[in-house]
Amino acid sequence: MAKILVAYYSKGGNVKKMAEFVAKGVKEEGCEVSVKTVENVLPDELVNYDGFIFGSPTYYGQMAAQVKKLFDDSVILHGKLEGKVGGAFTSSANIGGGNETTILSILQAFLIHGMIIQGTSKNDHYGPVAIGSPDARAEKQCISLGKRVAKLAKKVI
Secondary structure, three states: OOEEEEEEOOOOOHHHHHHHHHHHHHHHOOOEEEEEEHHHOOHHHHHHOOEEEEEEEOEOOEOOHHHHHHHHHHHHHOOOOOOOEEEEEEEEOOOOOOHHHHHHHHHHHHHHOOOEEOOOOOOOOOOOEEEOOOOHHHHHHHHHHHHHHHHHHHHHO
């Protein structure tokens, strides 16, 4: 059974809600899922998962410093996460708030680790985005992301 980590930073609670929706999608695909704040993830434990879905609020078009710190600390694993599956999601204050660049900043870090990323031709191509609190559309996109990453991780392992 594929093991997926949903890790997030959420100051106001919006990204936390999204993480719960993403985890629901992973479970619906029949995979094991752990949901943790990034502050509670040790870099060494990342090797125990087949996939990761990271969430961050949009801060100046980039991931939050707390998420970036986990990536910075994960340098000790360089080469050991290759072939694992990754996905990302974000919440921002407005439509033009830098949400796509935030998701791309997370995906770029996954790619540097040699991970596999799958986009979608439908709706939020890079990953789910909520404008403020996640609405029904964002919930659907988050569940879909969880399913896609879980499905791909099952194929890869």
